[in-house]
Amino acid sequence: REQAIGYQAVRKPDATHVQITGIPAEQLEEARRVLQENYAGSAVSPAYVVGSLPAEQSGFVLEMSPSLQAQLRQEAQRNSIETIRQRVDALGVSEPTIAEHGRGEWEILVQLPGVDDPARVKSILQSTAMLEIKLVEDGPYSSETEALAKTGGILPPDSMLLREAPGARGAQAGGLQWYIVSRTSVVTGRDLRSARSEPNPERPGAYQISFSLSRDGAARFGPFTERNVGRPLAVVLDNRIQSVAEIQSRIDDAGRITGTFTLQQASDLALVLRSGSLPASIRYLEERTVGPSLGADSIRAGLTSAVVGMLAVSVFMLFYYRLSGVNAIVALALNLLLLLAALAYVGATLTLPGIAGVALTIGMGVDSNVLVFERIREELRLGKAVVAGMEAGFDRAFTTILDTHVTTIVSAMFLFMFGTGPIKGFAVTLTIGLVANLFTSIYVSRAIFETLLSRQARPTGLSI
Template structure:
């Protein structure tokens, strides 16, 4: 018996020492949520129709190319709307082949007669839903990578609302709203395209008009937008990037962005530049040409993007290029900033409420259960220590609802001790000695306490699964608290009773 108590005591001391080590200092070890340390709260809508539009345009181009390769006659493939194409004057004699092509290469599309030799080629509604859902998922992953590049600890990035196309982003501790919004919203569609041969568009607004009409100025007026005629198909896109970083062009002493390509992209880039030495290559970012250098020689796996960048702009551009392009544009619908002072007030109020609640509970226990109340107080303090230690170890985020979860944990911990003490008192009323009453009392309330905490744990798991942000914070603290409740009530309280009674042969009464 004595050896068992010593072993349990050593284990408890090691546990307490480990918890103190993990928590200390609490300011650095416990991650605070947006409502406690301040930060940015953003809700944005993903324009999923952009992805459907891109899919429609790509399908039109690919389908026309496939028909040409199969030497199937048709006049044109026209885009009628989102997910709606019309094939003009399709050769009906080869309709079976066309249907086989559709079934094999475009299983999510339907081919129907539109009359007059034309055929409707449309995206199925179920397939469109899948495309839109995938677009939101891809946007979330891209945003997550960009936020990670910002170095924000414990951001919240999840779907929001019931429409299925909204994303919630919370950045605790981050205060630069303008930069965060710009980095998150940047589409960052990078493309390298070959400039078509002919007079440079930056010397005329419309070259065909300048050559056909007289007295048309060939220089761009101030504020006008110039255009480049480029190939429709990009030689290299952002998907081919391996890395991107901000650098300095030592010839001009201006900031730029250097990029490198992965093996497959580098092979295509080398072949592309080698075949087009002496021609211009447009570097296109979000449908805008940032520069159009002349290819001097074959380029392998590296290049640079130059423009009128500041250092900060070059850093941010490299960041979004590394994180990848968004599959669709974003529209901000809600923006909220929580200042650090408001977060400090929340912490102060939450801590005050916790301490007042804890003090009230402890005083009641000590008054009602006397010396046995000291047992319960010790178990409750260890319960809180385990809760904070677990949150620090697993880097869980503490939010204001999480503090409410801590307070609720205190109450449920008291409830477990009340069950134990009342059962012990009942056993003693039947004439059992204190040692026997304690043993029987703990054994008979064990499953009651486990069942009660398991039921609450299931509810907490549901809250975590289907809740967002603060609700999840509440669920996390509640779950950890419930598990530690069972441990401290059934193991620590029992150990303290056994330790106190171990040095006595006769225990005529128990202070309870």
């Protein structure tokens, strides 16, 4: 159009081809040049291959290059992963795993521990949720045949034929109806700012979804509705018309999707609209369910190993450091108590990787106490008084303990930023445990020693 080249129709026979027909013979070469300049890309990275149609069609066909197809598949997969992650986060699933899988272009692995209603979650994740608001050009019609007969059997290039969704107003009045709508959408799901479910005042017992538009969407929607007052507007979801209403006045930034939605259906639809539409439809290739008994057995085994490790460490500390070992055990127990309290406060679930983080925290706590106790022993061997030796031991060990904990916390932060669900759970548990250990091994343990020594008029020894 910009180059004043005439044509009859533009159609898309499949996902990788676009056909342009009815170009005047005298403009064919000019049309080829324009297509080559705008769509062919470069020799290194071709976008579309421009080919000629048979003479009677007088036009061209654009075929998407394999490199562009691969690029679009990768982008669709990345965007799908991000959309699925947003929907899973909205469901409140603990430590999900959402990542590329298999051949890296087609498959996505989704692992959701602790889901009570897998069928509902599958429906939410699979929903494309492509919201569009389109101008109604003609209708309603009782059948597709009737609608096409009205247009002579061929729809205009900039129009499309859509049917009402089950539960729409027309369906309630006597069957699903058909409408001819504009192919161009006024606004889409990308223009949504928020969406929420609420009771439908026109249908007692039913629910609707109210949505508001972003600033850019409202900037287009307001002037459009002002220009088309008196004409019908359709709310389309996944290529099915949910509702049709006449534009009474200018509408700036709000709308609603009506139907016979239940509360659960309306809430789920609002959720997927807020998370954005999927760039492509998805289907489930394989589904596996790990029963609660297997998961419980794994957790039980992990907890048993952590408890056994704690007991073994306690026996060693008592045997090697005598009464000072009690100090270490108290500090270690307080460390675990603070860790579990923090996990409960943030609502984290203690999974198998989290138990591994607890076990590593126990090891780091023991290491900190060993460093302090060995420093105190060295100071006492040098002939220092008991109180002075204890204080010097803690002071000299502090830098080493702080260094090891900070470097480990930094490593855990990288695990959290770049890891998947279970790895993130391990990183969170480890970080909380290390922060708690810094407090208990340095300040709590020192406070216990100072309290015990202050009760002696002239401390003569330390059981270490």
